[in-house]
Amino acid sequence: MAFQDFDQISERRRIERKQRLKQRIIIGVVVIILLLSGAVAAFLIFLNSSKSDDTDDAGDNTETLDNDKTNNNAGKDTKSSGVPNDKGNNDQNVMEAQKAVHKICQSTDYKETCESRLEKSLSSKLLGLPGPDELMKAAISAASDEFDNAIKQTSAFMKVETAPDNQKPTLDVCKQVFEDAQSDFNHSRTGSPDLGNWLSAVMTYQQTCIDAITEDATRTSIEQALKVTKELTSNSLAIVSSFKTPAPAPAPMAHRRLLTGGSDVPTWMTHETRRLLKADALSLTPNATVAKDGSGDFTTISKALEALPDGYQGRYVIYVKVGVYEENVIVTKKMVNVTMYGDGSQKTIVTGNKNFADGVPTFLTATFAAIGEGFMAQSIGFINTAGPEKHQAVALRVQSDRSIFLNCRMEGYEQTLYVQTHRQFYRGCYIMGTVDFIFGDAAAVFQTCDIMIRKPMENQQNTVTAQGRIDKHETTGIVLQKCKISADSSLAGEKSKIRSYLGRPLKEYSRTIVMESDIDDVIHSDGWLAAEGGFGVETVYYAEYNNIGGGSRVKDRVKWGGYRREFKKEEAVEFTVGRFIQGENWLKSTGVPVRLGCYS
Template sequence: MGNNKVAVLSISAIVLVAVVATVAVTVSNRRSQSADPQLSTSVKNVQDFCRPTDYKETCENTLSSVAGPDADPKELLNLAFNITVKRIKDAIDHSTVLSEAAKDPSTSEALENCRELLDYAIDDLRRSVDRLGDFSVANLDKFLDDLKIWLSATITYQETCVDGFEGTTTDAGESMRKTLNSSSELTSNILAIVNNFDDTLSSLNLPINRKLLAEGYPSYVTPGKRRLLATSTADLKPNVVVAQDGSGDVKTIGEAISRVPNKGADVFIIHIKEGEYKEKVHINKSSTNVMFIGDGPTKTKITGSLNYIDGTRTFDTATVAVVGDGFVGKDLWIENSAGAAKHQAVALRVQSDMSVFYNCRIDGYQDTLYVHTHRQFYRDCTISGTIDFIFGDAASIFQNCLILARKPLDNQQNIVTAQGRKMRQQASAIILHNCTISADPAYYDFRTKLPTFLGRPWKMYSRTFILQSQIDDLIHPDGFALVR
């Protein structure tokens, strides 16, 4: 039996995908009649490949038109990726949306967001293909986790694109939804095959070591980053120091970010000294492994006030937006000061994969923290807000955090979380572990009149887990709100 396991572990990723397809076919054949012998080999191969998916018709119709007569699972998987990328590219240039955009400024802004989001989706698809090519036995668990996270994010980016048309006065949003429908289903189908592959390996009882946390942090946080997080500011050697009084290398955070090398493998440390920085901060996807360290969550403050009511799309309201992978934030205060009356106003939006926030304060009202996509970890942080103030579709973990509900408007109720999982295959959730959910002092006396709910099902397959946490008496007896 040991030799058999070694043999299974020695095959390549593509062969493993083929094994999954074969297992799926075998199981299905036990439950149904034999396939029609008159069907071509190509059609049979496509049907077998598509069997684990949720959108079989989309899968079969798309692949049957392009698959060769002897297409194997490897070829079909590559075709599925390539077709999905092409469909997303077609959506970017969708002529109907472009023509509608010329008539309405808000639609034009939503379209610009779509282009950015769909570029992110294509990037995650492409790196998923790259991951298939560098598979090895030693990192089997990482291989699977990466594929699930990146494919899940691809679905989320497409959904966020469509959500951005909410409130516009044209039919562009519905048009874009129809355009992206097939690419979303195709992405879900690829993810279903990966999930089925993982289930098959689990059934073989292979010795795969999968850890959620290592030494208090997710296993993806490298030993080097853990050491940096444990090191005092005085003992760090930053690459750039930001100080408003001129005592550092630069005076603004934006200037410091401009010095970050593209796709850097080493941690680039930016020390932001005490002060209030009124900046819109954006760390783009090419700025990887950046670390922001402040002088404390009551001393180093990054603040802004962009909001939906004054004309900014929710996605663009973030005071700080972090896209580049591997970001670390420590000892910071990030705020959107727009207030409850301005509705959606994001303080922090995070897409950075394998990101960590430690001892940070994140303040706002509606939509304070946008945990948009990928893997995120928050430890010993304080997050405050009113409606949906922790929302998004990342695989996000909050540990030892203080979650503070603030006073909403008189006609509102508070909702702590709004998780955005659209499809059941996605590897995403909001997890609160060993946290305290409590009332801000200014809200305390209003907690009965203006109740707070733990969460709501923002999307069809939303999921939030609250584990070993203290929940104070501000929470409505129903716990979760049913309104989507």
């Protein structure tokens, strides 16, 4: 019986499945019929609408016949004979694009220039509403194209070979920085994630040329030629900033060890790197060795750099033995990812004496210039021996993006360290000078550095920094974090007579933050020095956070609109290594000791 029951159940289930299948087929047929009916109805409505439009068009064409030529009328009849007209859609696209352009240009300082150039750039390729990426690319392209036009305009009176001898050096500066600006525009056109970094550098390069020119007529001509380019670059920066996503807060650094002297060292560093960072002496395996006594591969640093193979992949390491190397060294743009280390910042020394008083533009006075991306120096001294009476005399000029300086020494008087452009990190360095001795328009962070103020010439006042941000949308600034600011032995006995300040504006939007540092009483109670005529006091961005020492009291600081008297930790965090120079992305992988966030 059990098997018979099973057979009956199976037969009943087979019949039920057959019935369900039949029902599904019926439902499917009904749905298809309904869909086809809807499609036919929609088609009939469309035809009816088209006929109505044709009637209207015919009326328009009849009216046009009375006023226009027959051939124009024939063209309109062709359009009304069933060929779709996309003019309405195009008009709608144009209107939507104009709205988008108008909206995005509200964040800029040169709105009229922004709207006219973006509308012109987008008009030829409108297929729909432009998105953020398309708007940013259009803004950058407009700025880059205008810069190319400016170069053409200035080429007639900027020929170095035919210029008077006294103008050739400054025109050479313009040539160099214009090439760098074009290169950074190209970086920006590719959609680099660091658009603010590259565009800020472009603005700096343009201003560097203008500042270098001493002949009034030439300077005025260059300023006029670059005027629109600077406006468009500023607009590009503003647009990029409006789309920027805030960087996440640096991750807490819980698992850390201390080296001798209390230096922070990340846990991801290799044993060898930890050992190397304990002292000035290194034992890296170099690709090339420089020694004055002939015991290395080369006797000069410049020769070692010249031998760097074209297109070399990876990091190229140069070891510079003990000695004083009297040469002006340039790590060119093509020389990327170069590491150079010595036997100690007072043992391996690069020295020169070029200076402004002798007719050399400040840009070209540098004893050592680091330009190629990813440059790293450790345990080397950079000195300009020109002396205070020669005024601007740079020991080290840096425009290398993602550059690192560890345990190095920069020594000079006026304008010792030129932090020119891009992102830079200094750790455990010793920096000496008098007037504006850390200056430039890079995004530069100094951690655990000794900043020593020397005795200046008669009637001079000392200023530690002179940051050169020329536009409020630039991503640049100087940050001194966990540093020691004090008087050199030459000034120690006279620091009450000679005034010294944390900084003064080099440009209108100068930005400097001093945080978690030890500020000696060598710093005047005002803290900051105004430029001549009070220039920039309302537009600068100067701030101090959680400092100690006799010169750290903010009670009597300047009463400028640009001085942030109430500067909180949440604001200070924005200027830490992790956020300000995106150190999480590139410093951690190098294994250098770094604090990505605040110390406290």
